[in-house]
Amino acid sequence: MNYKTIVVAEAGLVRTITLHRPERRNAMTPEMQMELISALESAASSCCRVLVLTGAGHAFCSGLDLLALQAMQGKSAAEHRTDAERIARLFLSLYELPIPTIAAVDGAAIAGGAGLAFNCDFTLATPAAKFGFTEVRIGFVPALVSAFLALQIGEKKSRDLLLTGRLFDVEEAYRLGLVNEIVAPEKLTERVQTLAEVLIANSPQSLAATKLLLAQQNKAWLDAAIAQALEANAVSRETEDIREGITAFLEKRKPVWGKGSRAKSLHR
Secondary structure (H helix, E strand, O other), X not given: XXXXXXXXXXXXXXXXEEEOOHHHXXXXXXXXXXXXHHHXXXXXXXXXXXXXEEEOOOEEEOOEOHHHHHHOOOOOHHHHXXXXXXXXXXXXXXXXXXXXXXXXXXXXXXXHHHHHHHHOOEEEEOOOOEEEOOHHHHOOOOHHHHHHHHHHHOHHHHHHHHHHOOEEEHHHHHHHOOOOEEOOHHHHHHHHHHHHHHHHOOOHHHHHHHHHHHHHHOHHHHHHHHHHHHHHHHHHOOOHHHHHHHHHHHOOOOOOOOOOHHHOXXXX
């Protein structure tokens, strides 16, 4: 299949998906999300034994493309919900993929981009990698990423990252358990291949069964968390704060939050 925003390559039993919008730091558009879902579904039904996810250029993924998010303003609640459901489907497709996944991160993985990197079974990153859940800086809610993040590192540490919206380096990501290994940039491709070979040597049926078991153990909690996240994501798109936050970001200025914006609850 020909893709416009990603590149899919195969070397032996390893399939690599490269996010390929380097001019936008591989920011995700609806088109990219659908192409990623399609590529993941194709990998799941193929003979490949390991999936590698990486980014072209100097970033892994800078999250949702704010131009695409800005274009959603004025859409109906149903359209916002559909957009949020597509993002949830992408994260779940990656999380539940029956073959092992490796994220190779060299550069920034921000917001939804961090969600992609950390939802892989293994996350290998170079010293240049940086991460952050910066949604609150633009008046958005880190809804869908919050469910997976809390599952991985717990509520207290998740509150720190999600409420401050701060960037954090690869060393902190490693201490938090979000990054498995820190790898020199010139060694990243080699280390990914070595890990892939270890995984390929294992029983594919056992790997798939183990991944399914782990996913099922968390399914009830995660399903409920995602349902709540979908609502929060869709509602937050209709607030004054997100309109101001996106505009300020694109205009390269500090946002001016409206008076009483906190009182305008995201609950319907």
